[in-house]
Amino acid sequence: MNNAPIGVYDSGLGGLTVWREIRRALPGESLLYLGDGKNCPYGSRPREEIRRLADEAVGRLVAAGCKLVVVACNTATAAAIDFLRGKYAGVPIVGMEPAVKPACLATRSRVVGVLATERSLDGDLFRRTAARYGEGIEVLTVPGRGFVELVEGDRESTPEAEACVRAAVEPMLERGADQIVLGCTHYPFLLPVLERVVAGRGVTIVDPSPAVARRVVQLLDRDGLRAEAEHRPDFGFLTFADEAYRRRLEQKALESL
Ligand code: DGL
Numbered sequence: 001m002n003n004a005p006i007g008v009y010d011s012g013l014g015g016l017t018v019w020r021e022i023r024r025a026l027p028g029e030s031l032l033y034l035g036d037g038k039n040c041p042y043g044s045r046p047r048e049e050i051r052r053l054a055d056e057a058v059g060r061l062v063a064a065g066c067k068l069v070v071v072a073c074n075t076a077t078a079a080a081i082d083f084l085r086g087k088y089a090g091v092p093i094v095g096m097e098p099a100v101k102p103a104c105l106a107t108r109s110r111v112v113g114v115l116a117t118e119r120s121l122d123g124d125l126f127r128r129t130a131a132r133y134g135e136g137i138e139v140l141t142v143p144g145r146g147f148v149e150l151v152e153g154d155r156e157s158t159p160e161a162e163a164c165v166r167a168a169v170e171p172m173l174e175r176g177a178d179q180i181v182l183g184c185t186h187y188p189f190l191l192p193v194l195e196r197v198v199a200g201r202g203v204t205i206v207d208p209s210p211a212v213a214r215r216v217v218q219l220l221d222r223d224g225l226r227a228e229a230e231h232r233p234d235f236g237f238l239t240f241a242d243e244a245y246r247r248r249l250e251q252k253a254l255e256s257l
Pocket of ligand 1: 010011012014015040041042043044072073074075076117120148183184185186
């Protein structure tokens with residue numbers, strides 16, 4: 001069991017930003033990535049549908065023998081994490097935490113911006129977290145309209161991407177946000193553009209994926225699940241789309257290292 005892979009799942013390419021952090025934190029572990037691809041983007045789909053898609057994906061990773069599964073998708077976490085933990089109770093499941101807490105602790109302007117998909121922002125998980133840590137702080141939420149499509153379409157470094165990011169972020173800057181939380185795992189691929197847009201404005205961009213990787217390390221240690229020292233890790237890629245998309249996942253993962 002210890003040498004079994006860690007499963008990582010997202011609607012598409014976005015979860016690779018989490019995959020990369022897990023790979024850095026745990027270089028001796030095998031990883032099996034499932035990027036749905038066929039049903040991406042999830043962001044404005046009904047909650048029930050996202051739950052069904054997440055069930056299918058996590059079921060596939062569990063059936064493939066994964067010892068732990070990371071739902072590297074804020075939208076699927078918001079829609080389905082309790083359901084998944086109940087159904088696959090034998091396997092530890094790690095979800096995405098909206099990084100509102102560290103942003104609220106770090107803000108000096110007392111204005112925090114959160115970029116995420118529509119479905120994440122209207123979910124209970126986000127609302128609870130914002131209410132818990134955002135007291136006395138203005139938490140501005142903006143859906144990253146078009147962001148996922150830009151990343152999936154390999155257009156994250158185009159002028160179109162810059163215009164799209166600027167339209168979402170500028171109102172946050174005008175209200176004085178000094179922390180911007182990336183509440184969707186696709187968004188770190190837009191980091192070079194984001195950094196250009198906020199340059200000189202004293203803003204910190206908060207990406208929760210290193211914290212998710214640390215949580216995976218903690219759980220493996222807690223449950224004694226680390227791979228053996230002589231294990232040679234391998235890196236598999238699965239999709240519900242076609243072989244060309246599966247190869248793209250593989251390629252993008254290697255490029256992201
Ligand atoms: N990467 C996903 C997230 O973290 C979902 C993006 C989408 O499919 O809309 O929310």
